[in-house]
Amino acid sequence: VVLVKELMSRDVLKISESASVAELTSILTQHRITGMPVLDNKGKLVGVVSEYDVIDRKGKAVADIMSRKLITIGGNAPIGEAAKLFVQHRIRRVPVLDGEKMIGIISRSDIVRFFATRQWQCGACGFTDRGFEPPSPCPSCGAAANKFKLTQAPPGM
């Protein structure tokens, strides 16, 4: 099973809830990102803010327009759980927490990259498959899931 912390980005841009919306839009534009986690002055995650909030809501500070509804995931959760959150809530990224502390961000593109570059390979017969978890049993030779290893997928397949 692949864990969220193995695929997440650790180097995450964050913004303070007291920052101005002008500051926010300039960071979003400069870094070509569509949203960011919002921290309070103690460094605790209190919300997320996206391009959508900039367009849809009025206010001078990030705290006025950010979304306080937090959808988060633990670093030790299986990656399939993150995928479910993206689909269920139609969101692009989810802050990853270790207890109260934000340790990274997992995004839809992290998962797409995973599918593009990694595959499960059966150690017994060589059968390969893509997915969050290895097939169980191997559809080709019947080997158990623990015979499968994550390997580099050939490009363009």
Ligand SMILES: [Zn+2]
């Ligand atoms: Zn096999």
